[in-house]
Amino acid sequence: LVSLQRFILSIHMLDFINALAAAIGPSHVLTSPEAMRSHLVEPRGLFHARALAVVKPGNTEEVAAVVRLARQYHVPIVPQGGNTGLVGGGVPDDSGQAIVLSLTRMNRVRHVDADNDALTVEAGATLASVQEAARAANRLFPLSLASEGSCTIGGNIATNAGGTAVLSYGNMRDLVLGLEVVLADGRIWNGLRCLRKDNSGYALKHLFIGSEGTLGIVTTAALRLFPRPQSVETFWAGVSSPDQALALFRHLRAHFGSLLTAAELLPQTGLDMVLTHFPQTRAPLPAPHMWHILFEVSSPMRMDLRDILATVLEEALEKNLLENGVIAQSLAQREAFWLLREAMSEAQKHEGGSIKHDISVPISALPEMIRAGCEAALNVMPGCRPVPFGHVGDGNLHFNISQPIGMDKALFLKHWDVMNAAIHALVAELGGSAAAEHGVGRLKADIMRTLKQPQDVDMMRAIKNAFDPEGLLNPGTILSRES
């Protein structure tokens, strides 16, 4: 009987696959393990994903057709962009019953409207291609991430991406003017407006942003552009502690306001890892410091920012807000500084296992978070090497813990949940978030009930039921089946 049911099921699914092929063309419906592989392996290798098929519609109508068919056959859909997500929100579970809906064929920048400081782009375009299209029109699209060459705008929207320019320009949410979304019932919602002000009802756009494909499938977006910076200065400082780093940040923020466009914190331990594993890099300062901070100031006006920065830093030295510092003297030196920051995650891979936390706290709580977090990590695993680094101006740290030297990697990674629990308990105590930048995905869906109040989860569940009553859009992401 079981095998008869399976046979009937597979006939049914064969019908579905054929219907998909008829709707969007057989060459865009991948079913072989080889063709599907790159869509099922995620960057950290935390999830074992399987799929019925990977489908690649070429336009919004085709996305809608796929959604309608999936609904008809009751098949879950996992929308996917560049598959660079770090929380498993872009890959299906291991049941093999879902399809991956890849947006990568929808990759056109449709329209750059410099006069309105706006750009319209399909969801599958890479972030880098949008940055480039803005640059070609003498505008800035400020979102900037390590994976910008392969992550897509749809993924940036689905996860409300952050990155290194949030301090001045905000998260992806702040950069989206309008959206086109295919809804769970297969209808297309055209919210693609380029308006700066619109108070005609509930913030539907904001609901879709950050919903990780669980409420609808973003197919096109209208994005905000900005004047290109005409003057940029980059500065590297060595400091003795997170407290000193924070005091220096505040000094610069008080002087530069929104012209302070980046502030990234790195511990010496992390810098050492980069210097070891990236032979082309070298330390910006002659002596080691416990902590380092990378600043950027930039202005849309052509102005002598370097002179101003030098004065502001002299004042900072007098006030004992840093131990040493250097202003980048060339574009090459500026890029060398940034490479040290951008190589942080990669460098940790060469040091064995790393247990990750993506947290934020109120900015003033950062020093306490770092102190207590390192202590807690060492309690869980003596000899481990905490490497908290990240966006100090946003209160957002990647609180990564590298394994003790010489320990078995798999053994270390078995402490993932215990380590998470210890760090997340501190985050909660300090009024922070344990899913600050990368999203919830499937990685943290199971702990949502411990991270959030019942009211939060109840409201999210009510919204999910209202938008996707059959539960076919990225099930298990954000809300686990139980929550």
Added chain:
Amino acid sequence: LVSLQRFILSIHMLDFINALAAAIGPSHVLTSPEAMRSHLVEPRGLFHARALAVVKPGNTEEVAAVVRLARQYHVPIVPQGGNTGLVGGGVPDDSGQAIVLSLTRMNRVRHVDADNDALTVEAGATLASVQEAARAANRLFPLSLASEGSCTIGGNIATNAGGTAVLSYGNMRDLVLGLEVVLADGRIWNGLRCLRKDNSGYALKHLFIGSEGTLGIVTTAALRLFPRPQSVETFWAGVSSPDQALALFRHLRAHFGSLLTAAELLPQTGLDMVLTHFPQTRAPLPAPHMWHILFEVSSPMRMDLRDILATVLEEALEKNLLENGVIAQSLAQREAFWLLREAMSEAQKHEGGSIKHDISVPISALPEMIRAGCEAALNVMPGCRPVPFGHVGDGNLHFNISQPIGMDKALFLKHWDVMNAAIHALVAELGGSAAAEHGVGRLKADIMRTLKQPQDVDMMRAIKNAFDPEGLLNPGTILSRES
């Protein structure tokens, strides 16, 4: 029988009133027409409002108690702040069956956290008191509106308020870090976090912002603060057309970027009304111009903005981007310029009836909107005087139409719906919004189905049903009973 039913009903309501009095104190439950009057008359006099009672809880727990009682007795609740709203979203209908829940007793600025650039405030505090608390801590809270002395933070959040600083700082939505909300079931949601980054699920905060009290009652908010501007320059220009105004705006925006903090457009007709009815005012420029534009540039850095502005304006004159202009030479002159802008609405009251539109279009469509809008208004009512003015940098105009001179006011105002339809049709054609800044309220709830796609209204209705299944929170606002 009918009178018996009424008798039973009134006994039932008497129970309710007594229960309210027991919960929050009898002196905070107003039932006499005199005591309730100021809460039932709204600024434009468009709605005839009645209420069972006006209740004034003193803290969040009391708000929750009122909501639970209203639910038990099935009584609709209309949350109210400073009662300065322009679309009837803060007053009940004329059935007399609802209560007004006034937040005005909850008016404390609880905590100013300059280190985190954050401030925690109760919903009933006035906007001016928050601006003042920020100033006292050497910070800026940038939201700025004509009604700032009496409008409240809760109302600013409920309507996603805009104003004159949106160009650089965004709408109220962009200034809110966290919220505390009493939900329709009487539970309290504590979303009062001061985080810059939090991607732990759906954007509940954004859903409440701009929902005009229909999804929950905002009781406390955590707001963002900014460094105070150290240099400010104000500039008045006379231009020949909206096209020239826009070209001048773009020239300044390209030079100043986020340092261009205001850009307000006024027609000569409107300026004349102000000069006539405010005897203390005088025109900034010696000759009349068809249009005027008021700019402000400001910087958190102490810098010689005036010299830079003078150079930029010289370039603008060479490029024929303005007819004449003057930089304010003193704080008094700066305030005199701003008074001309802020008196625009008030001045129109002295010119008889005025039919209002609160619209936004993509910025590049502003000239066409103004041209076609004036033409359409004159078609509806020959001799009428269009006074479109507002936030040119946001694409947001208050497209007000003053009555023909000498016409009967009531007769003119009978053309409200026809005039609205003509202007809103143009707005739709140009991809704009007919509820850009003031919200939907009860004024535009009936036309939501004509302003929006069915998908929009369906999603909003689904959210409303999920959050307030009994429909007791501000019924008839945003969504009419039919939509």
